[in-house]
Amino acid sequence: MTGIKWLFFDIGSTLVDESRAYDRRIRETIAGSGVSYEQFYEEMLRFYRQNKKGDLEAAKQFGLTVAPWHSEEEVLYPDAVSCLKALHSRFSIGIIANQPLGTADRMEKMGLAPYLDRIISSAEEGLAKPDPAIFRLALERAGCRPEQAVMIGDRLDNDIVPAKQLGMTTIWVKQGFGGLSVPRTPEETPDFTVESLSDIPALFDSEKI
Secondary structure, three states, X not given: OOOOOEEEEOOEOOOEEXXXXXXXXXXXXXXXXXXXXXXXXXXXXXXXXXXOOHHHHHHHHOOOOOOOOOHHHOEEOOOHHHHHHHHHOOOEEEEEEOOOXXXXXXXXXXXXXXXXXXEEEHHHHOOOOOOHHHHHHHHHHHOOOHHHEEEEEOOHHHHHHHHXXXXXXXXXXXXXXXXXXXXXXXXXXXOEEEOOHHHHHHHHHOOOO
16 A cells, blocks of 8 residues: 555446436437347447447447437446545545546546546546546646555446556556456556456555555
């Protein structure tokens, strides 16, 4: 735990359960197409297992236009608040996420604002993961060196790879469809892997980080 000052979290499928939003996107994408929910879902899973953005790739495969994303369908994972509360007493906490405008307002409505010290969102900044520039911006605003920071997220491509490139410690949360990915290179291999947010405080308690 030596020297760690900041923990940065992704939002989708990390702090927020996107299951209902994905369900709605699939149903709206396939509406009137003749493609069944099961067909689309299986194809989507196949792409996610290849470390690709499964819903977008499946839509392309079937020649469909992917439906809009409905953020209002998102809900917090049940352990999100307790996790952030436990960690915020010891570290500063930030967000690095690809999100639409209004991220700070959504975090406040969900009850996470008291535990967040910086929010870096793609729509507000004009930068998006996996571009390392959005990570560098977050570190700059936090006044933090890469080796003093941890990136926590569900996506190997968007969260783990760019953060490792910069020298940040990485924690992969195997939630949502991103959890189906398989690390295939040293760059994709996280420093730590957990099954849920509840597992994260214990990493710091055990001083593994």
